[in-house]
Amino acid sequence: MIELVELTKKFKQIHAVKNVSMFIEKGEIVGLLGPNGAGKSTAISMLSSLMEPTGGDVRYLNKSMLKNPAPLRKVTGMVPQEIALYTELTAEENLRFFGRLYRLRGTELNKKIDEVLEQIGLTDRRKEVVNKFSGGMKRRLNIGVAMLHDPELLIMDEPTVGIDPQSRNYILETVKRLNSEKQMTVLYTSHYMEEVEYLCDRIYILDKGNLIASGTQEQIKSILSTEKTILVQANRLTDEFVNAIKTNPTVNRIIVGEMEITIIVPKEVNIFSWLIKLAEESGLELSSVNIKTPTLEDVFLHLTGRALRD
Amino acid sequence: MTWNIIKKQGLQLLRNPQQLLLLIGLPIILITILGTALSSWMNGENPDIRAKVAFVEHSNEKEQVEQFIDGLKETMPSGELESISGNVENLMVIDTLKNDIFGNEEIQEFVELDITNPSMLNQLKEDNTFTAIIEVPENFTYNMLEKIILDKNVEPSLSVLYNDTHQIGGSIVESIVTQFQEQFTLSVFVNKNELDQSVLQMDEDGIIGEVTTINQKNSITSKDYYSIGMAVMNVLFIAATIGSMALYEKKNLVFDRVILAGVSRWVYFIGVFLSGALFGFMQLMIIYLFAWIAFGVTWPNLLAFLVVTVFFSIAVGGVTVLLTALSYRINSEMITNFFSSIIVTIMAFLGGSFYPIGDSLVVIRTMGNFTPNGAGMSAYLSILRGDGLSEISEHILFLLIFAITTIIVAAFSFPKRGAVK
Ligand SMILES: Nc1ncnc2c1ncn2[C@@H]1O[C@H](COP(=O)(O)OP(=O)(O)O)[C@@H](O)[C@H]1O
Ligand SMILES: [Mg+2]
Numbered sequence: 047m048i049e050l051v052e053l054t055k056k057f058k059q060i061h062a063v064k065n066v067s068m069f070i071e072k073g074e075i076v077g078l079l080g081p082n083g084a085g086k087s088t089a090i091s092m093l094s095s096l097m098e099p100t101g102g103d104v105r106y107l108n109k110s111m112l113k114n115p116a117p118l119r120k121v122t123g124m125v126p127q128e129i130a131l132y133t134e135l136t137a138e139e140n141l142r143f144f145g146r147l148y149r150l151r152g153t154e155l156n157k158k159i160d161e162v163l164e165q166i167g168l169t170d171r172r173k174e175v176v177n178k179f180s181g182g183m184k185r186r187l188n189i190g191v192a193m194l195h196d197p198e199l200l201i202m203d204e205p206t207v208g209i210d211p212q213s214r215n216y217i218l219e220t221v222k223r224l225n226s227e228k229q230m231t232v233l234y235t236s237h238y239m240e241e242v243e244y245l246c247d248r249i250y251i252l253d254k255g256n257l258i259a260s261g262t263q264e265q266i267k268s269i270l271s272t273e274k275t276i277l278v279q280a281n282r283l284t285d286e287f288v289n290a291i292k293t294n295p296t297v298n299r300i301i302v303g304e305m306e307i308t309i310i311v312p313k314e315v316n317i318f319s320w321l322i323k324l325a326e327e328s329g330l331e332l333s334s335v336n337i338k339t340p341t342l343e344d345v346f347l348h349l350t351g352r353a354l355r356d
Numbered sequence: 357m358t359w360n361i362i363k364k365q366g367l368q369l370l371r372n373p374q375q376l377l378l379l380i381g382l383p384i385i386l387i388t389i390l391g392t393a394l395s396s397w398m399n400g401e402n403p404d405i406r407a408k409v410a411f412v413e414h415s416n417e418k419e420q421v422e423q424f425i426d427g428l429k430e431t432m433p434s435g436e437l438e439s440i441s442g443n444v445e446n447l448m449v450i451d452t453l454k455n456d457i458f459g460n461e462e463i464q465e466f467v468e469l470d471i472t473n474p475s476m477l478n479q480l481k482e483d484n485t486f487t488a489i490i491e492v493p494e495n496f497t498y499n500m501l502e503k504i505i506l507d508k509n510v511e512p513s514l515s516v517l518y519n520d521t522h523q524i525g526g527s528i529v530e531s532i533v534t535q536f537q538e539q540f541t542l543s544v545f546v547n548k549n550e551l552d553q554s555v556l557q558m559d560e561d562g563i564i565g566e567v568t569t570i571n572q573k574n575s576i577t578s579k580d581y582y583s584i585g586m587a588v589m590n591v592l593f594i595a596a597t598i599g600s601m602a603l604y605e606k607k608n609l610v611f612d613r614v615i616l617a618g619v620s621r622w623v624y625f626i627g628v629f630l631s632g633a634l635f636g637f638m639q640l641m642i643i644y645l646f647a648w649i650a651f652g653v654t655w656p657n658l659l660a661f662l663v664v665t666v667f668f669s670i671a672v673g674g675v676t677v678l679l680t681a682l683s684y685r686i687n688s689e690m691i692t693n694f695f696s697s698i699i700v701t702i703m704a705f706l707g708g709s710f711y712p713i714g715d716s717l718v719v720i721r722t723m724g725n726f727t728p729n730g731a732g733m734s735a736y737l738s739i740l741r742g743d744g745l746s747e748i749s750e751h752i753l754f755l756l757i758f759a760i761t762t763i764i765v766a767a768f769s770f771p772k773r774g775a776v777k
Contacts, residue, residue: 091612094616095616096612116618119618120618122616124612124616126613128609130608130610130613131608131610132368132610135364135367135368135371139364139367144617147613147617147618149357191613195617
């Protein structure tokens with residue numbers, strides 16, 4: 047349905063998006079995963095015609111949308127990264143204003159407002175000003191506004207940033223429901239790999255403007271087939287212990303948390319006993335040493351040497 | 357579509373009590389404070405206000421009086437003649453005006469009389485520091501004595517040219533001239549000069565003659581003055597308010613939504629312009645309504661008042677859309693902040709919102725009339741003084757040109773498609 051062809055965006059100082067090619071098929075939930083500053087919002091802005099790319103093309107139904115984006119705009123709903131609402135207005139007034147922008151009016155508009163309020167679970171809060179809403183409710187209305195004109199494609203830019211887990215689950219369920227019940231195609235952008243892992247059929251991973259991986263979850267995780275991930279948890283960590291692991295030639299990558307270390311080593315290497323000995327020597331008590339099933343986080347770590355969230 | 361945007365803007369303003377208080381409450385408070393505190397100053401009771409009056413005589417008065425007495429010798433009985441010629445000084449009416457009236461201590465406190473000769477006349481008319489120019493035509497005294505004593509049918513008249521931009525001084529001078537006229541027409545002159553009342557056929561209208569008033573028909577009170585001053589200043593804040601709301605729409609990506617909905621950015625642009633103009637108009641009307649109810653500021657020419665308000669509001673719309681476009685371009689609050697903290701103050705100062713500064717400084721008045729608030733203020737003051745549309749057409753034209761210019765500059769600075777981010 048939609049295709050990005052070697053899309054590129056250069057700002058004055060930053061090459062924010064570099065030759066990114068992606069496609070989205072009808073009915074899919076596609077994830078765009080990447081840490082902050084990866085270029086996700088920039089890529090989305092170009093896709094949705096808000097920003098002109100420095101190079102490349104955006105194609106919808108095999109037509110370039112760069113010159114005349116109207117057909118694409120008509121079928122896309124955009125959930126911006128910010129709460130793009132009038133906080134002094136009520137939920138209903140917001141929906142009415144944006145609905146009018148889409149040239150809805152009269153009973154059609156009223157019906158649509160009721161429907162959207164139902165979908166985002168704000169029916170009984172419709173007369174309240176957005177200022178009074180919790181972060182989660184604002185995010186829900188932010189999504190609702192994008193659905194007024196029955197878009198075929200919903201583009202969501204980090205729709206769950208800064209909200210409580212409950213609201214987050216509500217939003218994830220809503221996305222799933224929209225996809226299964228209304229066959230809505232979704233491009234879901236996030237830096238939370240669990241969300242993308244939970245929701246998406248196919249995933250693109252973006253880092254520093256580059257697509258570093260793409261495919262179904264299985265395909266992406268198979269990148270790790272030659273490596274394994276070991277999670278070490280201890281009562282505390284010492285520099286000596288960490289440095290010893292870092293300098294071990296068989297260790298490919300390491301990421302250090304507060305009380306745990308993730309280590310990536312080639313599949314055939316066995317460093318269990320070495321680790322336990324090392325801990326003893328350093329006077330640490332290991333609470334667990336596990337081989338993890340790989341996550342997207344691990345894939346990202348494998349590909350970039352960094353954690354998805356810093 | 358545009359209406360949708362304006363309506364939303366109105367709702368936003370209404371839901372912002374602090375903003376509303378600032379836009380409506382503040383000017384009302386200021387009018388009350390300034391209008392009350394400075395009322396005595398405005399009414400000319402304060403000696404700090406000085407009006408400069410130029411006095412031009414086209415011929416020597418003493419010679420005229422002597423010439424008149426010479427002429428009487430042939431016809432008048434000698435007794436009567438003596439009583440007249442013994443009082444030569446008292447026949448010099450212009451002298452009375454110059455020395456007794458303008459020379460009065462109280463009056464001298466705020467009127468400075470500048471006696472000049474006729475060759476300076478053109479230069480005086482150019483010089484805006486004069487509040488009024490009193491011109492005594494040739495043979496004025498001679499003709500008047502003929503009229504008073506010989507009952508001849510002549511109409512000597514004093515011409516007084518008022519500077520239309522001196523709001524306060526003008527009314528002072530006018531009251532002095534009127535006082536002079538009354539002093540003449542009533543028997544004061546007669547008694548003072550011990551002339552036979554029967555000789556003097558006082559003609560109430562004829563003596564001082566016509567006073568050529570340019571724009572000094574009604575006087576302006578301090579409440580009038582500050583109602584206008586605060587209204588034209590504070591309406592500029594609505595431009596800044598709507599401008600910063602528009603920038604916020606860009607920053608929180610609402611503007612993206614507007615564009616994605618397929619609404620042309622020019623529709624949005626027009627929406628911002630019309631919001632500025634419409635809400636500016638409403639703000640002005642509310643302030644003037646208050647001024648009317650609380651202070652009795654009434655408009656003698658309602659049509660002219662409405663025309664000025666409409667054009668001034670359009671200029672405010674222009675400012676709004678210009679501030680918005682520039683803010684979008686540099687993507688920062690800086691423009692509206694700078695405008696509402698510094699530019700508004702300067703423009704209000706030049707335009708005379710705080711103090712009729714243009715009365716004494718020509719350069720500033722000229723500059724003031726090239727600000728929208730200053731032009732609006734001058735036009736409003738003219739209307740209060742009794743002028744109609746034709747007298748204020750210059751200001752209206754300026755407001756229109758100003759609005760068009762700001763809209764054009766705004767349109768060119770408004771970021772092009774895809775460059776908004
Ligand atoms: N308008 C802009 N001008 C200059 N640099 C920008 C602009 N927008 C984004 N960037 C930069 O481009 C990079 C990618 O940003 P963004 O697309 O917002 O990342 P993400 O959405 O993945 O967090 C960042 O380094 C950001 O600072
Ligand atoms: Mg982003």
